Amino acid sequence: MSGTPALQRPYAGARVLLGVSGGIASYKSAWLARLLTLAGADVDVVMTPAAREFIGAVTFEALTGRAVHSEIFGAGNALDHVKLARSANAIVVAPATADFCARAASGQANDLLTAILLAASAPVMLVPAMNDHMWAHPQTKENVAHLRSIGYHVVPPDEGMLAAGEGSGPGRMPEPEAIFAHAGWLLEDRRALGGKRIVVTSGPTREPIDPVRYISNHSSGKMGHAIASAAWRRGAEVVLVTGPTNVAPPPGACVVHVETTEQMRDAVARELPNADALIMAAAPADFRAAAVADQKIKKSAAPAAIELAPTPDILASTIDARRVGCTVVGFALETTDVVAHAREKLSRKQLDLIVVNDATEDGAGFGVDTNRVTLLSRDGRDEQLPLMPKRELADVILDRVVRLMDGR
Numbered sequence: 001m002s003g004t005p006a007l008q009r010p011y012a013g014a015r016v017l018l019g020v021s022g023g024i025a026s027y028k029s030a031w032l033a034r035l036l037t038l039a040g041a042d043v044d045v046v047m048t049p050a051a052r053e054f055i056g057a058v059t060f061e062a063l064t065g066r067a068v069h070s071e072i073f074g075a076g077n078a079l080d081h082v083k084l085a086r087s088a089n090a091i092v093v094a095p096a097t098a099d100f101c102a103r104a105a106s107g108q109a110n111d112l113l114t115a116i117l118l119a120a121s122a123p124v125m126l127v128p129a130m131n132d133h134m135w136a137h138p139q140t141k142e143n144v145a146h147l148r149s150i151g152y153h154v155v156p157p158d159e160g161m162l163a164a165g166e167g168s169g170p171g172r173m174p175e176p177e178a179i180f181a182h183a184g185w186l187l188e189d190r191r192a193l194g195g196k197r198i199v200v201t202s203g204p205t206r207e208p209i210d211p212v213r214y215i216s217n218h219s220s221g222k223m224g225h226a227i228a229s230a231a232w233r234r235g236a237e238v239v240l241v242t243g244p245t246n247v248a249p250p251p252g253a254c255v256v257h258v259e260t261t262e263q264m265r266d267a268v269a270r271e272l273p274n275a276d277a278l279i280m281a282a283a284p285a286d287f288r289a290a291a292v293a294d295q296k297i298k299k300s301a302a303p304a305a306i307e308l309a310p311t312p313d314i315l316a317s318t319i320d321a322r323r324v325g326c327t328v329v330g331f332a333l334e335t336t337d338v339v340a341h342a343r344e345k346l347s348r349k350q351l352d353l354i355v356v357n358d359a360t361e362d363g364a365g366f367g368v369d370t371n372r373v374t375l376l377s378r379d380g381r382d383e384q385l386p387l388m389p390k391r392e393l394a395d396v397i398l399d400r401v402v403r404l405m406d407g408r
């Protein structure tokens, strides 16, 4: 997930307990608190006393609009750990220090945050962040393995620049946007797509002309990646087959990177026999150069024309690889006779649903964060949807996919 979810409040009504322990990465948790709050969640921040050495409680208070909790003892706090634990729909501890992981792994309850973990029944996610040697230490590994074994969802640290003078290595806290995506996985109802395997294609493909030039299109991958994220948050096992994009893939998806339409077709054909649904949100290039030059074509030797040849039609050419009952969703991006073309494609490619957008409409189609589409179904239930963020549209499409799967 990237950017600020400013237009949507997908977690309105959810209560997230954000635990912050005393690591150098705790400054990043302020942005995480902001992302969760913007997404509509009520965020209760609980800081360890050490965390207050790194960042002020007032920052979190201002960002969440709610009181920050820290003390296990104190007037009026007697049962805070139980109340906070019971009211949370999800608990996220970011950063989780080495010391915090050790305390949590041994069941200690000597501060407010560890006491809350023991009293809670909500799903718990820990985001360890520390110096690379601390992360590699066998004791930390044992603590983290134990935390996983008791059901905590542990997001491993990234590799990269550590605190000043500490060089680079595994231990760095992932960016708040990635942690936010994981938190969505905790908050979402994962029953609808639990146990389902969904293949999503995304982005453009590139067809080489010579070693440095290619034919492609303006697809950004935003729509396909949003669908893959939403399917993953709803519990599906997601395979994302993607052309080159700058969009971060969902953290839990198996990502297959491809360049050309033929490679995308081969990847889809490989995945289809085990797929419960295929959602083809990619914009594969329809044409390739009939002959690809081995060497860079010199400017002085530029050909007057490049002969084109069609690329394989992925949906049509993989129909036989679909398993019985596989739900298939296609996308159509047209500029003329938009609905008529899409209806023809729906039947020719044996689709259950086609998402139709008009590339000439404002706010719809390639590159932008929003889309205005019409959904055409095989069962004749057509729906014209208003302009909406791609993330929201991904959820609407998945609602229809669940309905189609249930109806089989």
Ligand SMILES: Cc1cc2nc3c(=O)[nH]c(=O)nc-3n(C[C@H](O)[C@H](O)[C@H](O)COP(=O)(O)O)c2cc1C
Residues within 6 Å of the ligand: 020, 021, 022, 023, 024, 025, 048, 049, 050, 051, 096, 097, 098, 099, 100, 129, 130, 131, 134
């Ligand atoms: C400048 C500084 C940076 C620190 N950064 C980290 C860190 O990134 N990760 C970590 O596990 N501990 C870090 N520590 C050590 C913890 O602050 C220390 O273990 C503390 O007792 C953790 O308390 P808590 O888990 O209750 O928050 C750091 C300490 C200092 C002085």
